[in-house]
Amino acid sequence: MRSKLETVIAPFEREGYRRAEPAILQPVEPFLDLSGEDIRRRIFLTQDDDGREWCLRPEYTIPVALAHIAAHASEPASYAYAGPVFRMRANEPNEFAQAGLESFGRSDFAAADAEIMALTVESAAALGLSRPRLLMGDVALLTALLDRLGVPQAARRRLMRAVAQGKGADAVAALEPPLNEVEHAHAGLLKALEGQDPKAARAFVEDVLSIAGISTVGGRSAGDIAERFLARAAERDNPVNGEASGVIAHALAIAGDPDGASTAWRKLAGEAGLDLAAALDAFDERTGFLAARGVDVAAISFSAGFARNLDYYTGFIFELHDPARPDLKPIAGGGRYDGVLQRLGAPAAVPAVGASLWLDRLAGGKA
Structure with a gap:
């Protein structure tokens, strides 16, 4: 050994x-x-x-x-x-x-x-x-897309979790906010927060929780709870529309070698009127360095829906697989x-x- x-x-x-x-x-x-x-x-x-x-x-x-x-x-x-x-x-x-x-x-x-x-x-x-079979993704590219589309943070987190679960283009369903029983019970509070200045809204929620005698819930502080309410209120103010969801679904379906994927992303960005030039230039620059280091770029399988631990990674991600392994588990990975x-x-x-x-x-x- x-x-x-x-x-x-x-x-x-x-x-x-x-x-x-x-x-x-x-x-x-x-x-x-x-x-x-x-x-x-x-x-x-x-x-x-x-x-x-x-x-x-x-x-x-x-x-x-x-x-x-x-x-x-x-x-x-x-x-x-x-x-x-x-x-x-x-x-x-x-x-x-x-x-x-x-x-x-x-x-x-x-x-x-x-x-x-x-x-x-x-x-x-x-x-x-x-x-090896080479898989590659790019969290930064997806993040740039969500930034340009103005996707709220709460919806973004749900989408990223769904991508990490391997749902691919179907992950767009996670953009729709689930309304659970707690939120039904606090619908009035959420309505009151709509459009408010974030600092004032946070103070308002913390005051409401203090009056109710609530300091922590499930290990979360009053400030944490306030942030969650504010995130949901922001979604009510700015829901992800159908056009944006369609663009995201299209992006998540892009797959192929890095050069082909870059071409598809640039076409999508142009059609949607989104400036993704900086993120795509960085993507192409990395592809060039990979080729210069002797990596067979044409053998890399890029997928916008490929994910590893998205709490951890912020950009380029990859895995190596042994085609002879029937369990499909990676033999290496990073990013x-x-x-x-x-x-x-x-x-x-x-x-x-x-x-x-x-x-x-x-x-x-x-x-």
Whole structure:
């Protein structure tokens, strides 16, 4: 196993990535805050004598990012890692080997994205997977579209969750706000908030909750509850119309190689009268860097509806699959996550992109 770990990270170290060795026992809070519902249900927890919760390392990205922040690193830095991680998985070992790489602080986003994907492909080839199936998406492209269409935040979150669930173009159904029993009961409050200044509206909701003697509900503060009411009121003020929903459905249905997908996106943007030039230029620049790094761009399958953990990623995302695996599970994956380091305590946003490989899947379950 040790020789296999060294083989898989050798391309990273040749490129100048420094070896990172974070502790196996990690504080649980960052994972619960950042890694999404899927990993929340699968981590191994323990507790120290002071009642603080810890977990066995379920992945490397967050520990490596925390170590980078703790070192007060202000310059760009790149890290490689390989070792055991621990996560409950159906029909697979709960302890397994993971290797990967993380790049922090680079301002040449397209080149950094391409480097991460190219090195991941090279590393997989070193273990015998020379022709993986390559999947790619772009959260930033979808975000730019939603920005131009003025989609409210609450509707946007529902749409992104539906995309992450693999619903593709059908995810547009999530744009319609569900009206649950609680909202029926507070329809008058929602009506009163329509069109109000956000600051005054928030103060109004907090006052109403205070008068009712409500400070927290389900772990949410009065301020959090106020934000949810305001988000729903904003949707009532500015619902997503049928034309915008149609544009989003069309975008989510775009698939093909990156060059063909870019052409389709530009055609859609032109027909809809939307300025997506900056996002699409960045997309095309990355495609050029991928080709320059030797990645077969024509073999990449891009889908606007392809998603990984959308609480985590902010831009380019990708996965590698072994066509011989009947379960269709990825053997590697990664992408851009520019907001994570600041959420972990960095004083400002830090550009970040990385990828991980699941070595047991690469080795056909024998790693």
